[in-house]
Structures are given as C-alpha cells and as structure tokens.
Amino acid sequence: MKAVKTAVTAALLAAMVVCMCVVNNMATQKVFASEPSWYFLSPHSYKKFNQILGVSFGYRAMLSDFEYISFLQYYGDRSNADARFKDLLARIDDITDADPHFTFAYTYGSAILAFNLKRYDEAITVIKKGLDYNPQFWKLRFYLGAIIYMQKGDTKQYVRLLEEALKFDDHPAMIERLLGNIYETYKTPDECAAYWAQIYKNTKDKDTRKHAKERLLLLISSKKISDPERILQQ
C-alpha cells in the first residue's frame, strides 16, 4: 500500500514537473516574441555593467528612468554645449537600451536633436529605433515627418505635423515652445497671443508656462494685439 502511494506520488510529481517545464517554455517564448533581440543580454552586455545589475534584480524600467535623469542633467549642463552635447545620442541609447518602451525618451530625445541641435540624421536614427520596437506608437511618425520636412526646409509640412503631435497628451513641452516661436515668424500677433494663452492655460510644464507668459506679456506690451483684455481673461 505504501509502495503504491509512493509510486503514485512520484508519478504525479513527475507529471507536474514536465507540465511546469512546458508552461515555462511557452511563457518564455511569449517574452522572447515581445521584445527585440538586443533586449536580452548579449556578449557585449559586459560594457554596461549597470544594465547587467538592472537585469539581475529586475529593475530595467527604473534603470532607464535614472538614465533619463542623467541625460537631462547632461543636456542641462551648459558646459557640455561647448562640445555640442556630443554624447547625447549615446545617452538616449542608454535609456532606450534599458527600456525600449520608454517612448517619451524617443520623442524628447529626437526633438532635442532635430529642433535644438539640427542633428537630423541622429534624430531620425532615434525615431526609427523607437518605431522598430514600438510599432504601435504611431505618434512617433508625426515627429519623423516633421524632422524630415524640417531637414528639407518645408516649413508648412513640418508645422502641420507638429500641430498634430501637439494634440497628444504625451508630447514634449518643447514642441509647444517650438511651435510658438515658429508662429511668431509668420502668424498675426492676435493668433500668436491666442496660442500662447492656450499654452499657458494647458501646459503641464512650468518652464513652458513661464515662457508662454513672457511671450504673451511682450505681445501685449508691444500693443500689437487688438483685444488684450479678452486674451488676459482667457
């Protein structure tokens, strides 16, 4: 009786082990299918030791956030402007290698490269990487279009695409300032004032709000606006 019980237990255990191995494989295949090949550690991964740590302890997303902070600090440090922020692309790569789904890094990084630094090829590289690994993130296509048109000098087209990008909640705040500055070159003061008032009211970024307020006050003080009270009420 005891021998039968032991045999049944052993058989059940063996069946569960086999089942577990099969399920493990099936789930792993889904993980492999969900990520690009370079998401997984490779023989070159030793170059980025903090990535190996991030992988070992399951904090890739947080690692990418810290890389993002490092990137912001690098870009915010004016002393790097002398070297024209030569490591910017590498730093954007560090963020997106850690977390290829950090989509804001692609939009913000490419916007800085294209609109601030006029490094269109690098910006396009960043966006293409973003689209390769986040094909469902179709908003990136607007940025890609805008950068290509900007590179060709077709202001009308890239402004149109930036206006589309502005409609999304997760657009970088610099797009708001960029568009405002472009509008001031060809739109009427009333139109510009209405735009800055809208940005002031809706933007989530305090620097952009401050910038919008400054531009608005400048326009009002220049007495080029037909109805400043209505704008201020807005």
Add this chain to the structure above:
Amino acid sequence: MESVLEIKDLTKIYRSLDFWKNDRTVGIESINLTVNKGEVFGLLGLNGAGKTTLMKVILGLLKPTSGSVTMLGGSNDDIAVRARIGYLSELPYFPKYLKVHEVLDYFAEVLGIPGKIKDIRINEVLETVKLGKKSKIQVKNLSKGMQGRLGLAQAIINDPDLLFLDEPMSGLDPLGYKETRDIILDLNKRGKTIFFNSHILSEVEKICTRVAVLSGGRLVDTQAVENIMAKYGSMENYFIEKAPAGVK
C-alpha cells in the same frame, strides 16, 4: 500493570556530515525499557549520557538507527497517539511578541481542541501553572520561570495521558522547584504517567516512583525509588555509584 511506553533494543547512532561518514557517535545503544501507567519515571545520567537523545527518539524527533518504540499501544508516528501525549522541551522558547493566551491558543488549535471549550481549557491550564493573571501579557515580559511554566502549560493543555518533561526545573529557583513538583504530583494523582529527565536529584527523590540511569548511551540500571532509598539512603549515593559505570 498496563504499560504505556515500551522501548525495545533502541539504538541511535549519529553520523557526522563528512563525506565518508566515518565519524560516528553513539547516542543511545540497545535500550530496553518499559514504563507503566501511573508511574512518575525519572531518567538520570551525566551530561552527554543520552537522556535527551532517548527522549527525542521516543517522541519521533530523532529517527532510531534500530529498535522500536510503542507508546499508548501505538507508534509515535500515529496522530491519534500524539494527541494523547504532551512534551516540554528543555529551555522552551516562545515568540516574545505573542501573548500567553495566543501561544496556548495556537497549541490548542493544532491539537484540535473544540472552539467552545478551548478558552475554558486555556484558562484552566493557566490556573494550574499559576499563570492565570498573565494571560494577556506578552512572552517577553515573562520571567524565565514563568516561561518554563508556560511551556508546561502547552504540554498539558490537551490533558495528556503520557507526559514527557525534559529538565522541567532547569533554571528555576527553589520556589519554582516546589511549584513544578506540586504540578507534576498533582497530574500524577489524576492518573497521568510522567516521564522526565533531570539533574536535580533532590527533586527526583521526591517526585519519582521509578528511575533509570543512563551512562555512555547505555541503560545501566532501573529501580524503584523506595528500593534505592532503602539501599543507598539517598539518590545522590545511588547516582554516584551507577552514573559513571558506562563511561568509557
């Protein structure tokens, strides 16, 4: 007389964990012993004689190398048998942030004491061990003697027929000796069989009906206490003669 504990040719050899398993220590060897119902049976011996080993093998905490143990007509593996025994280990320890009542509640739940009578039983047992007023106190606030009594409380909460006590008076003061002795004698009066080991010969003299001496893992002698007192005059004289006998 009905026997409640039968030990036949019991041996326990400890093997060290070195790769070749060459190092063997004999814990107990060829022990044959019977304890009858209603006895207070004392196990004596020098340090390292095998007293705790024997008790643990009887209780199933250690696996015997050879031999057998029959307790209350069954094996120590049998859940029904284990429901009728109680055990107090040497230097019992309880989680210090639990309250006295909670500790006993845990043991009562494991023993399957019905919910309706559980609290009554806990209070009864606490009164028996004179911890009635300490029910809501955390274990960390109990003295060593009180913790020992709590240990005794968990051993008797199921009103066991056979009680095993490993050095129940360890670390107690003279008043603690008396209180513990009174509890043991009271339990024995109520028909419980008690098997305990102790170094405190004066208490063994007062409590036990029969004793056995272990030496070097072997059973050297078993005798009724009244015979020992008649022949040797004191337990100490008897112990001094018998205890070193098996030491190599």
Add this chain to the structure above:
Amino acid sequence: MMRRIMAVAGYIFKQSFRNRILNVLIIFAVFAIGFSLAISELAQEAEAKMVVDFGMFSINIFAFLTLVLSMAVQLFEETELKTISMIMVKPIRRYEYMIGKYLGIIATVLMNIVLMLAVLMVIIAFRGGDPWDLRLLLAALYSFMGVSILASTALLLSMIATTVPGCVIYLIFVYALGHLTIHLKNLAALTGNYIVKAVVDVIYYVVPNMELFNLKDKIYSAAGLFTPGYLGLVSLYSVLYIIITLTITSILFKKKEF
C-alpha cells in the same frame, strides 16, 4: 487538517506582524515609495513614469526583503532556539506544518505589498496618474506571485542550508539567477555549444523563472504581455512550481531530525 494548517499560518503571520524588524522594514518601504515623489521631480515630463517605476521596484525589493527576514527569523527560532520540537510532537503532520508555514509567510508578504501599493496609489494620484490602472495592479499581483514562488524555494533551501546566513545568501542568489535565466537561455542559443546549452537548460528549469513575473518593467510596453493567455500561463507556472517545491520540501522535512 485545514484547522491545523491555518493555526500554523496564523501563528507565523502573528509572529511576523509583531516583529520589530519587519515593522521597521515596512516603514522604510513606505518612505522609499514616498521618496519617489521627490526623485520624480528630476525626471522632467516623465514624473508619473518615474513614480510608478520607482514605486514598483520598491514594492518588489521590499517584498523580497520581507521574505528574507521572515525566513531568517523562522529558521533562527527553529534551529537555534529549537521551538519546532514542541510543535512536531503534537498531532500535526509534517506537510501540514510546512504548508501552514508557507501560507503564514506569504500572508505577511501580501500584507506588506498591499500596504506599499496603497501608498504608491496615493502618490500616483497626487502626481496626476491613474492609480487604478489595471496594468499597475496586475504588475503588483504578479510581483506577489513571484515572491510566493521564492517563498516556496526558500523553504526548500532551508532544508538544505544548515545556517541562517547560508539560506539568506542562497535566496539572494536564486533571486538574481531567476531574473537572468531567460537571458542565459538566449545567450546559450547564441553560442551554439551543446554543453553550455544543457547546463543553462538545467538552471533554466530548476531555478524559478523570475523574469516571467516581472511585469513592472512592461507597464508602459504595448508588447502584449498583459494578455489573459500570458497571465494564465504564468499563473499556472507559479502554481505548479509551488506545489512541486512544497512537495519536495515536505518529503525532506519528513526525514528531518530535531
């Protein structure tokens, strides 16, 4: 049987719940999650993501530390203070004790995770995010499942390790290796070496695959892992792994001497 199992589970849970060290740990955890509010200020325009990522990482790591501490306390009491001998003599089967102990430990971990998640949800709401985002809640749930698997592994390791530090070190090692197994499998496939592949496969099947439970790194991904199919597979894997490890643990525990 259930009554005995729940008695042990309740006992272990109460012990952990009142343990000062674990209480201090949970306070640290709450502070760490609160700290995400401060650190997210540095992540201009990605504050909400930073809060979620930092918060979820804190939940995961502190849940793991809760497990480690619970195991250390239990193991110390059982091996050094020999508390287990008095309970093993009672009419409780060894596997019942083991299951009860497991349930008590994961109940402690669950309580801590729920508390930390509540704090995180408040902070996310403060930052303007959606605290009831299903992905966030699922990521927390699967973090808990990952730690549950580690708990059963820890119990198995406690049968093998002879000391508390040894058990803790093995557990940390299993945690790291568990996250790496998928990557090692990928690397082994790249090498084309059969011996390497065989060794990696053994590790891959024996060590719990922690990366499967790592949904917190995929919250912002539309990669398709938050699907019923994947979640079902991972849940089944965890149930099977836990049953297998607890069964083996119970078999080893039955032979254990005290």
